[in-house]
Amino acid sequence: MFKGNKKNVVPIVSALIVLLLFYLASMLENNRADIFERNKLKDELIVVKSNLESIITSRITTVNGIIAFAEINKNFTQEQYESFAEGIYYSVNDVVKNVSYISDTTITHIYPYEEYKHAIGWDLSEVPEQLPSILYAKNRGKSVLSAPVDLVQGGTGMIIRVPVIVSSGYLGQVSIVFDYDKVLTYSGIEKLSNNNYLELFIYDVVNGGKKTIWSNVDRNLNYRIYETVNLYESEIYMSIAPKRGWGVKTILEYMLLIVGFIASLLTYLALRKLYENKETLYLMNIHLEHTIDQLTASQKQLKNKLNEVKLKEKHIQFLADHDSLTGLYNRRKFIELLEDKLESESEGTILLVDIDDFKNINDSMGHIYGDNVLQYFSSQLQSDLPNFARAYRIGGDEFIIIFDNIVTKREITPCIELVVECFNNIDAINNQISLSIGVVFFPEHGATVEDLLIKVDIAMYSAKNSGKNKFSIFDESMLFEFNEKIRIEQLIRSALDNEWFFIEYQPIIDKSTGETSSFEALIRMSEPKLMPNQFISIAERTGLIIQIGRWVIKEVIEQLKNWKINGYNLKPIAVNLSPKQIYDGNLVEFLESQLKINNIDPSLIEIEITENVLIENGDSNIVTLQRIKDLGITISLDDFGTNYSSLNYLTYMPVDKIKIDKNFKDKFINFKNNQFLEGIVFLAHTLNLKVVIEGVEDEDEYSILKKGESDFLQGYLFSRPLKKEDATKFLTKN
Secondary structure, three states, X not given: OHHHHHHHHHHHHHHHHHHHHHHHHHHHHHHHHHHHHHHHHHHHXXXXXXXXXXXXXXXXXXXXXXXXXXXXXXOOOHHXXXXXXXXXXXXXXXOEEEEEEEEOOEEEEEEOHHHHHHHOOOEHHHOOOOHHHHHHHHHHOOOEEEEEEEOOOOOEEEEEEEEEEEOOEEEEEEEEEEEHHHXXXXXXXXXXXXXXXXXXXXXXXXXXXXXXXEEOOOOOXXXXXXXXXXXXXXXXXXXXXXXXXXXXXXXXXXXXXXXXXXXXXXXXXHHHHHOOOHHXXXXXXXXXXXXXXXXXHHHHHHHHHHHHHHHHHHHHHHHHHEOOOOOOEOHHHHXXXXXHHHHOOOOEEEEEEEEOOHHHHHHHHOHHHHHHHHHHHHHHHHHHOXXXXXXXXXXXXXXXXXXXXXXXXXXXXXXXXXXXXXXXXXXXXXXXXXXXXXXXXXXXXXXXXXXXXXXXXXXXXXXXXXXXXXXXXXXXXXXXXXXXXXXXXXXXXXXXXXXXXXXXXXXXXXXXXXXXXXXXXXXXXXXXXXXXXXXXXXXXXXXXXXXXXXXXXXXXXXXXXXXXXXXXXXXXXXXXXXXXXXXXXXXXXXXXXXXXXXXXXXXXXXXXXXXXXXXXXXXXXXXXXXXXXXXXXXXXXXXXXXXXXXXXXXXXXXXXXXXXXXXXXXXXXXXXXXXXXHHHXXXXXXXXXXXXXXXXXXXXXXXXXXXXXXXXXXXXOOOOOEEHHHHHHHOOEO
């Protein structure tokens, strides 16, 4: 009887032990799968977090530019505001609806202006939903997030309000209105919510309590994963749980249970036979050893899966810190590391490196070529910079390099030469391009990241405006120059708004008859009385030259119309255009429409250009000039003989006339060298080009030039530039 009980009890207990071992293995597999799923969801939530921080925080940081400017000029205009707001508004995913500026509770500035100008003047104190957050930002001096918000302009948005606090106290606040739906789409929230319950909420600092921004949760959830999105002075909390629930069974778990059941059954049967057949026991021992090997293999598998999860976490952190195109640290990492250096009172130098005319490289050679330039330059920096320097790509064609423990011009100059040498090697990929570099020392030039970024940006633009392909170290005089340029830019805008510009007309004389053959239109500013050389370059830099050029064209054509109505014999009028105006995509259509509206023959308009049109966008500008010429408009090459004049240009530029510059004329006007001047005229005539000689100021010059072969003369000897009333006296009635 005892043996019979042992024969049953031992196999049953052994079978249960085997079954228990396999059950424990299946539980380990269940736990591994659960850890993997939680880590996977957390990784996906971190990606959404990174996207939200990239979309929103970068624009909050850019507001510091407006704050810095407001410190200098509290009563800035809509146009000045737009130059800062444009950098906040534009992005590759177009998530910003508008950027408004609120004084007290009223919208006073907005961008983009044309689409939202109706919002200017709205008093948001009449909007109960928005007033508390506005007052919070004003009274607490902290930024505040509101979402979702029914916008006064229409639609639903997510609003970040950033107070503008200057040394004198609170000035106003900037409201960045994000497109609610696009933020959900581009951050990855909508995609992630397809298979998961997802909730975004904030703790409402204005009204108190939790406020849900977005959620698809429709039931009570036992467990969620949480992540916090840090947005400057605000936070968004996110929670996630899979729709299918936690603890999903894996195939390996089922296999372990099935194998365990079979193994326990076999163990039971084997032990039943143990007392009857030792050979059977031996075979079963072999089977058990094989089963143990399988369990060991499963444990190794679990370890490998955990290692994969850790590698993915490292990769996600790498993506958050690095620029995806070049592999350099990005703007976020630069700010983080520079803040650490400033807190530890370290010393060093910051270079802001900008590739000159990089837009033209992309336009002419293609974006793939432009990306190759950025990658090549980055690889050169990584390999050639010393170990006390580090490079960052902060966006577009701009790089920042920090040199530790270097705080003088003497020390930094060879370092700059090294950076330029890295870039000059790009000639290996067959293009001639250059760098403009701004330099600041810390903590000498600033103790905060924002202050240093503003000043190094001013220094970089000083280098660019002084001719490009050079470096400039920040000094306080640059702030004065910066403010002076802003002042003149504001005067230009006021002149356009208040009609302070006017046109003077200088006659051009037909040498063979002595009569006026045409006029040159010259722009002037009445109040304040600024000379063209004081405002034209700033108009070029700010892009206002496009608006000025169109005003001149419209004014000249309307003057021709006025003379035509009053019965005068019309003379052609020449209008000067810069390369930027030629590059204006709608220039030809504007010229054509103005001629048709005023019923003026195109031959009465002459466009004067300089050789600069070949420096930037040369091929494109030549196409535009040919289109202008096809309208019937005459094209003249002005200032011939200056800069890099080449007769070769005349063989392919679509010009009808050249104007020999006064300085060039003065150099060769004497009897000994006059043959050279006449040689230029002869060559121009060979190319079927008319020739105007500028700057004729006395009778002796006129006597010499009258004997030559030039076609037209212009200068103070015949007439200074005239107001339109006086220019009319040079015309005759029909």
